Amino acid sequence: MTALDHLLLFSAATVLLALLVGQRPYGGWLSTVFYAGQFALLMQLAGVGYSGGIIVSSFSLTVLDHTMSWRFDALSWFFAVITIGAALLASWYSAGAWGKKFRADGGNIGLLHLALALNVFSMLLLLASGDFLSLFVGWELVSWASFLLMVMAGGAASRAALKYVTYAMAGAMAIFAGMALAYHYAGSLQYLDFVSVLPLLSASQGWMLVALFGCGFAVKMGLLPFHLWQAAAYAETPGPGAAFLGAISSRMGLYAIIVVLFQLIGLIPIEALKISFTFLDGQSLLGWVAAFSIIFPTFTALRQNDARMLLAWHGIGQGGYMLLGLAAGDALGSAGGLMHVFNHATYQAALFFSVFAVVHQTGTSDLNKLGGLITRMPISFLVMLVGIIGLAGMPPMNGFVSKWMVYRSLMLEGMPLLFVASVIGTLGTILSVYKLIHNMFLGQLRLEHQNVREVPWSMVAPMVILAAIVLITGMMPGLVLEPIASVQAALGLPVVNYTLGGVDMASGALDMIWVCGILFGGFAIGAILFYSGGRTQHIHQLDNYAGGHFLTADTRYQYSDNFYAGLMRVIGPMYRYSFQWLENSIHSVTGLLGSGMKSWYRNAQPSFYLLATAVLAMAWVVVL
Amino acid sequence: MSVIEILIEAMLMPLVAFVVGLFMVLMMRKIGARIQRRVGPPLLQPLYDIIKLYSKHTQTSHGWMHDIGIVMAVGGYVAAEAMLPVPGMNGIAEKGGLIVLTYMIMIPSLGLALGVGQCANPNGSIGIARALTAMLAYDVPFVIVVFGVAWHFGSTNLVEIIAAQQATGPAGWGITEMPLLAFAGLFALQGMLGKQPFEIYVAPHEIATGPMVEMSGKHLGGLFVMQCFQLYTAAVLYVTLFLGGGENWLTFLAKSFAVVAIPMSIAFVFPRYKTDDLVRLLWKWPVMAGLLGLAFVMN
Numbered sequence: 001m002t003a004l005d006h007l008l009l010f011s012a013a014t015v016l017l018a019l020l021v022g023q024r025p026y027g028g029w030l031s032t033v034f035y036a037g038q039f040a041l042l043m044q045l046a047g048v049g050y051s052g053g054i055i056v057s058s059f060s061l062t063v064l065d066h067t068m069s070w071r072f073d074a075l076s077w078f079f080a081v082i083t084i085g086a087a088l089l090a091s092w093y094s095a096g097a098w099g100k101k102f103r104a105d106g107g108n109i110g111l112l113h114l115a116l117a118l119n120v121f122s123m124l125l126l127l128a129s130g131d132f133l134s135l136f137v138g139w140e141l142v143s144w145a146s147f148l149l150m151v152m153a154g155g156a157a158s159r160a161a162l163k164y165v166t167y168a169m170a171g172a173m174a175i176f177a178g179m180a181l182a183y184h185y186a187g188s189l190q191y192l193d194f195v196s197v198l199p200l201l202s203a204s205q206g207w208m209l210v211a212l213f214g215c216g217f218a219v220k221m222g223l224l225p226f227h228l229w230q231a232a233a234y235a236e237t238p239g240p241g242a243a244f245l246g247a248i249s250s251r252m253g254l255y256a257i258i259v260v261l262f263q264l265i266g267l268i269p270i271e272a273l274k275i276s277f278t279f280l281d282g283q284s285l286l287g288w289v290a291a292f293s294i295i296f297p298t299f300t301a302l303r304q305n306d307a308r309m310l311l312a313w314h315g316i317g318q319g320g321y322m323l324l325g326l327a328a329g330d331a332l333g334s335a336g337g338l339m340h341v342f343n344h345a346t347y348q349a350a351l352f353f354s355v356f357a358v359v360h361q362t363g364t365s366d367l368n369k370l371g372g373l374i375t376r377m378p379i380s381f382l383v384m385l386v387g388i389i390g391l392a393g394m395p396p397m398n399g400f401v402s403k404w405m406v407y408r409s410l411m412l413e414g415m416p417l418l419f420v421a422s423v424i425g426t427l428g429t430i431l432s433v434y435k436l437i438h439n440m441f442l443g444q445l446r447l448e449h450q451n452v453r454e455v456p457w458s459m460v461a462p463m464v465i466l467a468a469i470v471l472i473t474g475m476m477p478g479l480v481l482e483p484i485a486s487v488q489a490a491l492g493l494p495v496v497n498y499t500l501g502g503v504d505m506a507s508g509a510l511d512m513i514w515v516c517g518i519l520f521g522g523f524a525i526g527a528i529l530f531y532s533g534g535r536t537q538h539i540h541q542l543d544n545y546a547g548g549h550f551l552t553a554d555t556r557y558q559y560s561d562n563f564y565a566g567l568m569r570v571i572g573p574m575y576r577y578s579f580q581w582l583e584n585s586i587h588s589v590t591g592l593l594g595s596g597m598k599s600w601y602r603n604a605q606p607s608f609y610l611l612a613t614a615v616l617a618m619a620w621v622v623v624l
Numbered sequence: 625m626s627v628i629e630i631l632i633e634a635m636l637m638p639l640v641a642f643v644v645g646l647f648m649v650l651m652m653r654k655i656g657a658r659i660q661r662r663v664g665p666p667l668l669q670p671l672y673d674i675i676k677l678y679s680k681h682t683q684t685s686h687g688w689m690h691d692i693g694i695v696m697a698v699g700g701y702v703a704a705e706a707m708l709p710v711p712g713m714n715g716i717a718e719k720g721g722l723i724v725l726t727y728m729i730m731i732p733s734l735g736l737a738l739g740v741g742q743c744a745n746p747n748g749s750i751g752i753a754r755a756l757t758a759m760l761a762y763d764v765p766f767v768i769v770v771f772g773v774a775w776h777f778g779s780t781n782l783v784e785i786i787a788a789q790q791a792t793g794p795a796g797w798g799i800t801e802m803p804l805l806a807f808a809g810l811f812a813l814q815g816m817l818g819k820q821p822f823e824i825y826v827a828p829h830e831i832a833t834g835p836m837v838e839m840s841g842k843h844l845g846g847l848f849v850m851q852c853f854q855l856y857t858a859a860v861l862y863v864t865l866f867l868g869g870g871e872n873w874l875t876f877l878a879k880s881f882a883v884v885a886i887p888m889s890i891a892f893v894f895p896r897y898k899t900d901d902l903v904r905l906l907w908k909w910p911v912m913a914g915l916l917g918l919a920f921v922m923n
Binding site for chain 1: 630634638678679680681682683684685686687689691694695696697698699700701702703704706707715716718719720721722723724727728730731734737738741742744745746749750752753754756757759760763764767768771772774775778779780781784824841842845846849898899900902903904907918922
């Protein structure tokens with residue numbers, strides 16, 4: 001038994017525990033303890049994560065002469081830390097008051113715990129996969145486990161989940177076809193055989209493999225044009241589930257892309273794949289797919305009026321930065337892309353927690369029906385503030401550091417248009433997150449929310465922990481860059497020259513310890529200046545006026561709907577919903593074909609078929 | 625350089641920025657007065673204004689975020705000044721660089737936006753929505769400029785960018801090497817300072833000065849200080865990127881005041897564009913000039 005066996009078995013035990021006692025009031029706490037156990041076991045493997053190497057599971061399976069094996073390397077460890085960490089905090093969040101209310105509202109809390117535990121177990125299996133077959137098995141398990149989590153709320157959630165599973169099946173078919181092709185070329189499903197046969201393949205064979213695997217994995221990642229399922233599926237999932245899915249689930253697609261496209265095939269052969277009649281090659285195609293995956297979903301998020309949907313759309317957009325950094329291919333870009341996986345998980349989970357805390361207390365996440373909650377729920381507000389600064393990628397939060405690395409790498413590699421595209425994505429994010437925090441926490445407090453209270457500590461604690469991680473890893477990014485450097489070494493990428501405060505390089509380094517120190521020093525000076533001024537007189541939140549009139553609290557004057565009206569007059573007509581249109585047309589073509597087939601085999605016109613068959617039979621007799 | 629020296633510089637640089645910024649505000653008012661055939665305020669008027677605002681008897685606060693927003697607005701600029709090299713002092717310019725500075729100067733805007741948000745005045749919120757839209761508009765040409773300059777000098781380190789320009793003299797300045805980018809940068813500067821014709825987010829006659837609508841006393845005083853820093857930062861950044869930085873304090877100040885006089889002179893003879901026209905304008909001419917300039921720089 002190796003340490004990896006312990007981890008996987010303990011994760012399976014968590015599934016069993018959730019199945020047995022998930023319904024009980026203490027089930028949530030017990031699962032949380034078990035996730036903490038998984039985390040501790042994962043830390044036993046920290047050697048793999050920090051100094052490289054591979055740890056192999058002693059368990060293997062042979063199916064039809066194909067050996068399936070499982071192992072952990074630095075990349076698996078890095079993703080596993082995020083997975084188990086997200087599950088631990090999500091489970092904690094759901095264990096106390098949230099779970100009680102969920103149960104009281106008729107939700108099946110046991111199923112939620114079970115689905116979460118299954119997700120973690122299947123993700124660990126996927127991360128540990130050591131060959132194409134175990135990768136595919138893990139992939140399918142992850143797909144179905146996340147389907148279970150998405151579908152459990154019923155109603156709109158099950159519609160979104162069904163859409164997801166349709167996409168996931170299509171993606172899995174593409175991956176399966178890619179595997180079949182790889183098997184055809186290599187004669188085995190082992191990675192090593194595949195790598196050894198790669199140099200012998202022609203360009204069209206290479207394209208075929210890259211396209212099949214790339215498209216298949218891109219579905220889960222939510223890259224354009226396969227992104228339409230994701231926002232609704234994540235947003236409709238119950239609170240902690242949504243936070244978990246938003247934090248890590250779609251990154252499994254990125255993991256598989258890294259393993260197959262970057263580790264096995266490698267960027268240099270992909271760069272050698274030229275697209276005829278254009279200046280593009282495989283690498284720049286990846287870069288542009290990433291850039292469009294940043295811009296379109298971000299500006300779709302800007303138009304959302306539901307806080308959960310807004311965050312879920314940003315989750316798709318932020319995935320683009322990860323791929324963009326990796327596609328840039330140098331030490332800085334790939335480190336930035338990988339670091340963004342961690343950073344995104346932390347602030348996205350914090351943001352979802354904060355939004356669901358508001359939903360927990362007010363019952364709505366409609367951005368036009370909230371406002372002014374800052375005085376009622378100050379901790380949730382602060383967590384959201386930290387989260388949005390991270391999501392928008394501004395100092396001093398961790399999202400800035402990873403984005404800085406991506407920008408800097410695009411500068412060094414001389415990719416101006418991708419750089420501008422990625423900054424436009426960031427600016428769109430700033431607009432969108434301000435709308436989020438303004439419409440929920442700032443502005444006018446609604447009368448019906450006057451007695452809202454802060455959520456209890458069982459929900460506050462995970463939020464605050466995440467916010468602290470966002471801030472601390474923003475000030476000391478070296479903490480995250482250390483395992484990333486060993487991931488880069490494991491992947492055969494150039495290794496980033498990191499320090500505790502950031503990145504050390506000629507012509508423009510980054511030292512976040514100094515930057516943040518000076519920033520907080522600046523805030524201190526600002527505070528001294530401010531608080532040494534005259535004594536302030538605090539006005540009650542509901543004491544307001546506009547246009548020279550006093551406003552009573554029952555007059556609604558919150559500026560929330562169509563928040564960026566001026567901007568929308570310019571870019572509004574650019575929203576063509578082309579992808580939605582494409583999806584709908586595929587949907588109706590499939591429906592048409594389906595009903596045609598159905599009327600065929602269901603014999604809607606039996607007399608006609610009988611006549612046709614008789615005529616054919618007679619013709620056959622006569623002709624012969 | 626030792627930590628103590630850096631810390632002393634980081635304290636001195638914002639102080640210099642504040643004093644220079646006060647004179648820039650004075651210059652702005654003087655230019656406005658002369659264009660309108662008035663005399664204009666006396667030398668120390670900006671300072672008197674700040675003292676007056678901070679010591680007002682009635683100080684109205686709408687809550688703690690309203691206060692902290694102002695602290696962030698001033699503090700963010702105090703920190704940003706430590707990243708902008710001036711003659712003889714580099715502060716922490718080598719720890720951050722151009723991209724960090726670009727994002728650092730968004731922190732004051734964020735602080736202001738949060739502070740205004742808590743005031744719960746729809747005029748304020750509309751003003752912020754417009755200001756953020758304007759930011760989306762002017763930052764597109766601005767980041768094109770940032771990329772072009774960083775590519776040309778092969779560095780995002782402002783100290784190296786200045787040194788490279790000073791080694792060659794005016795022939796190697798950004799403005800002579802990259803005139804199209806310098807033009808785009810000037811356009812972005814006008815938007816960044818929020819001066820007419822890009823002043824829709826203040827629009828006193830329409831939304832009652834927008835973000836400033838609920839600000840009085842030391843809150844408004846904080847915004848006054850922020851304006852000093854804002855003028856200084858924009859001017860010095862432009863001088864650093866395109867005019868070779870400052871060889872000494874004399875040329876440094878001369879260049880900075882000259883740069884900031886341009887948007888001020890334009891401001892007082894223009895009405896304001898509405899938001900959608902502002903976005904269209906900034907996404908058209910400066911972006912086209914910037915991309916063309918980028919093509920020349922990168923060929």
